[in-house]
Amino acid sequence: MPEDFVVTPWEVTGEVDYDELMRRFGTQAVDDALMARIKKHTGDLHPLLERGLFFSHRDMNWILDEYEKGNKFALYTGRGPSSGIHIGHMVPWIFTRWLQEKFRVPLWFQITDDEKFWFRDFEKLEESNKIAYDNILDLIAIGFDPKLTKIFIDTEYIRHLYPLAAQIAKRVTFSTAKAVFGFDESFNIGQIFYTALQSVPCFLPSVDAGKNVPVLIPCGIDQDPHFRVTRDLAERLGYYKPAGLYNKLMPGLLGLQSKMSTSRPETAIFATDTEKAMRKKIANAFTGGRASVEEQRRLGANPDICSVFAYYTYLFAPKDDYLADVERTCRSGERLCGDCKKELADHVAKFLATHQERREKARDRIEEFVIRD
């Protein structure tokens, strides 16, 4: 029996069985019918959707029902500023940007400096607030539309957030928080309260508009437990339940069972990595290669267990025929891991160079995006 896995908003361990996870969380699979329905509005499908990486949802059909009736949704997603951004974090944001562009809908982007202060060993709240501003540069670099995007940091927008947080907190018992998140008596009470804050932006677009607005949350499936809590109380507060569209978690460089992790920098490529550091990490990545070149030429390699191939699939082979070619030459033994890593590193180098240039330019644009009390 494979080792069990754990997925919570704060911990992902083991090799995740995503079908089993959907069963545990009670989310639906993104199927062909849903993809066809999305494509009717977007004209094409983003590779992250087509390749099954945005694989699961809650109430996406309802979001489209409302949209087709002329009731536009708002997007909501977020970031917990604990460190620099890695490429895995960008997966939901690149996709969110695509949704924003295709549906022309507003995006509410929450940055939870309070959360990371409560959950990490920051001595001072200012530490996570400082990282928040650094992370905002990456968000702006992703290319969200400033006219349609509001970014807010919890501690700087709390007067707007708190009335909803108070109403939500009253409807979540300690026993629910324990059951959903696994808290015990040793957790600080900020941690226990926090889920109320992450729920707030599910209703904020409605408060802002003065009428109920459907909200769609594109994000990693690890965040779903928060929104399960939100959905249970939404209607009691007079709002719609938020819908979700969830991505799988991009694995770390050291094997598919390792999530890309900030606390283990060798597993992740960061938005601000130098080309040299990035190339070194990719050179050390885990692959599905054979013990010797001779054996690999003869038997081929295995992309199904390979971190490098996963990187191509998520972000670095936007064209399907190119991805198919990487896979075919890998399985046949024509492609060797060293060359394949170098080819990936060339793509990543281009991606990082563009991102880092946009990131520098973003320094003067923060005020176009950030809203405060």
Ligand code: TYM
């Ligand atoms: P955070 O900062 O841990 O993660 C930000 C977003 O990145 C996703 N993610 C990944 N996606 C693909 N591959 C990975 N390896 C990977 N690692 C992380 C997360 O699922 C998330 O979508 N509490 C939240 C902040 C938050 C939020 C939200 C997130 C507040 N409101 C609404 C999503 C939606 C957090 O700490 O995310």
